[in-house]
């Protein structure tokens with residue numbers, strides 16, 4: 001099997017975690033994981049304790065072009081991990097194999113998703129990611145207009161107002177000169 005990202009190197013058996021083997025690329029450090037093996041491994045894991053943090057210097061790769069499955073050569077589908085991260089996992093639904101670019105396994109661990117990877121491949125998850133991403137974009141747009149400090153303040157007020165029984169009246173009060 002050749003690496004779907006750099007295409008020239010051959011994938012080698014690689015260990016992601018104790019009891020979880022995949023196929024790694026010696027050149028780009030991406031890993032192919034069989035979801036069949038993954039599910040079996042994930043079931044045997046205790047509840048995730050002690051969240052791993054992603055070291056700042058740790059590089060997370062992202063293959064932006066479409067990848068062909070190293071097993072069946074069909075195009076793999078991309079699934080964004082979270083609305084605040086551009087990283088996407090590649091999946092071949094036919095072979096049930098996922099491709100993780102270099103550092104994406106560490107990213108899943110840092111986001112507490114390493115035991116719940118198949119959830120990312122669901123429509124519900126992807127809908128939530130799109131909502132998160134559009135909320136993030138909206139916040140960035142307003143931050144450019146009003147500045148980080150003002151938006152942070154507005155977020156606090158928004159949070160406070162969220163479940164306030166007199167939310168409507170208070171918003172009306174604030175908006176009225």
Ligand SMILES: [Zn+2]
Nearest residue numbers: 003006025028
């Ligand atoms: Zn590679």
Ligand SMILES: [Zn+2]
Nearest residue numbers: 069072092095
């Ligand atoms: Zn395939």
